[in-house]
Amino acid sequence: MSDDLSRKRLGRGLAALIGEMDKPAQPNAATPRIGADNKVPIEFVGPNPRNPRRHFGETELADLAQSIREHGVVQPVVVRTVDNGRYEIIAGERRWRASQLAGLTEVPVIIREVDDRVALEIAIIENVQRADLNAVEEALGYQQLIDEHNYTQADLGQVIGKSRSHVANTLRLLKLPSEIRDMLVDGSLSAGHARTLVTAEDPAGLAHRIVEEGLSVRQAEALAQQPLQIQQTRSGVSSSAPAPKDADTVALEKMLSDVTGLRVTITHGQRGGELKIGYKTLDQLDEMCRRLQQ
Structure with a gap:
């Protein structure tokens, strides 16, 4: 019964959920008197070790840290209490990291008392709906909910506001070799490209060809359906791996x-x-264009 209630509550969407979380807690016997204007020492706050998001772009963190230096932390970090008077982040780890870079000694928080399961669900749903996860982290987050909380793909789709096919296609990325998953994480491959590799006979070889030749998703899809020899052909030369590069x-x-x-x-x-030259954000592209113009 509690499982159904939890999923229905989360299924209302992140906007409603975070909206409730961002409101100062109403004081009662179980909830500390702390709201959006209250701050705690930043060293008393720590990340959730089970947060699916593992990668935080250095450029984005630096930009946010600069904004925090000028304007402060606009949106408080949502936390829950843990042992020894410390707090574990439920939502807002990027703001917390950027606050450290900005040299803050205190960070504004909102305290919410939730159990391990709800904290994990919120962390995954918040990151997915805000597009803060790369495709591999998203897939691992989905799998974590399936393995630990018996979610079905249909349940996940309803909770996070995605179609069942999106969930299924994202989970398929976990079948790819670790080499290709690393390329997804560093931005060399898009999720669309990676999905075409799941059924390819030589996914690693085709992945390198996609990157080297700048193939579109449609071109990659067509190649993935071809025999292995065609997948591996580059400029008239058949090879299962990219040619080794010289030391220079x-x-x-x-x-x-x-x-x-x-x-x-x-x-x-x-x-x-x-x-x-590969870039992950428009800010990086703008900076490169500025350098070239100079």
Whole structure:
């Protein structure tokens, strides 16, 4: 019965849920008198070790830290109490991390008393609906709810506001080799590209071809349905893996990556080559354009 009530409550959508969480708690016997204007020492607050989000972009954190220095933390961090008078983050770990970068000694919090299960559900749902997770983290979060709380794919779709097919397709990414999942995490591959690789005979080889040749999702889908020899063919040469790069090329890639702060790849061919610079955010693209214009 409690399971049904929890899912119905969460199924109302994150906006309603976070809206309730962002309101100062009404004081009662079980809830401390703390609201949006109250602050606690930042060292008393810690992350939820089971939060599905593992990657926080350095550029985004730096930008948020600068904003916090100028305007403060606009939206409090939602926490719950744990042992020894400390607090565990339910929602707002990025704000907490950026506050540390900004040099804050205190952080505004709202305390909510919830159990382990609800804290995990909120962490996953908040990150998914705010698009803060990469595709692998999203898939692992879904799988965690399925394994630990007996959610069905239909349950997940209803709770997070996604279609059942979206949930199913996202979970399929966990079948990919770790090499491809790493490419998803670092932004080399999009989730759309990765989904086409699930049924490919040589997913790793095709993944490298997608990155090197800049193939669209539609082109990748067409190749994934072809025989292995066609999937592996590049510029008329059949190979199951990208050609090894010489030490000079690798060193040049590293040097350019260090200078730009972005992922740089260099590919040589019979008729020249390609220099590719990958970016994850529009701010990174703007910064690169500014440098090129100078």
